Amino acid sequence: MSISLKPLGLAVTLALVAGCNQAAPAAEADAPAEAPMQEAPAATAAVPADAPAEVAAPQLQAAMRDLWHGHIVHARDYALAVKAGNDADAQAAADAVVGNAKQIAGAVAGFYGDAAGEGMLTLLAGHWGAVKALNDARADGNEAAASQAMTDLSTNAGEIAKFLAGANPNLPEDTVRALLLAHGAHHSQQIDLILAGDTEGEAAEWTAMQSHMDMIADALAGAIAKQFPDKAS
Numbered sequence: 001m002s003i004s005l006k007p008l009g010l011a012v013t014l015a016l017v018a019g020c021n022q023a024a025p026a027a028e029a030d031a032p033a034e035a036p037m038q039e040a041p042a043a044t045a046a047v048p049a050d051a052p053a054e055v056a057a058p059q060l061q062a063a064m065r066d067l068w069h070g071h072i073v074h075a076r077d078y079a080l081a082v083k084a085g086n087d088a089d090a091q092a093a094a095d096a097v098v099g100n101a102k103q104i105a106g107a108v109a110g111f112y113g114d115a116a117g118e119g120m121l122t123l124l125a126g127h128w129g130a131v132k133a134l135n136d137a138r139a140d141g142n143e144a145a146a147s148q149a150m151t152d153l154s155t156n157a158g159e160i161a162k163f164l165a166g167a168n169p170n171l172p173e174d175t176v177r178a179l180l181l182a183h184g185a186h187h188s189q190q191i192d193l194i195l196a197g198d199t200e201g202e203a204a205e206w207t208a209m210q211s212h213m214d215m216i217a218d219a220l221a222g223a224i225a226k227q228f229p230d231k232a233s
Helices: 011-019 058-084 087-112 114-140 143-167 173-195 199-227
Strands: none
Touching: 058 087, 058 114, 058 173, 058 199, 087 114, 114 143, 114 173, 143 173, 173 199
């Protein structure tokens, strides 16, 4: 069941990006750090085309965008396969999500070491486990399981935020958590729209989801570039 709530403001992105010498769109109302998982409306997270685009490490930014977009592409493929009742495609998409998570963890390890990469992989596994459980529960009409999956997704957002903030002082924990809560809400809303067969609505949500993924990737890339100016490019 989808919940209609106000969007998480762009202030969270502004707080991160400004700290990494990057520009962001004008901020809306900030979200409280302890807010529950919220549904992100399809129109959020659009970045103005004329926004300043100074990038400290363009190669790193491009790599981060590619990696994090892979996550949502494969997760979307899973949702579409579940809707179509195609178990083989669903398994292939799930395997692709895991492969992408390993790539993201590898990128983290490149800056913070193998132990950090392993920690990131564990956290990403928790994120995907919650998203997959939510998708399966919604497809089966199991509201209790869906509610638990949303709780797990929210908890995992806090765990990832704590991990990233601990590794990089340019990533405030509450700010990162708010970004990840919005990301989880995009997953939730997209799943609902796909299962409902709302092609038009899902297309709009997909555009918003990709824009928001860019925000997260850019914030991470900017923070890493600021922490490792001689290593990031």
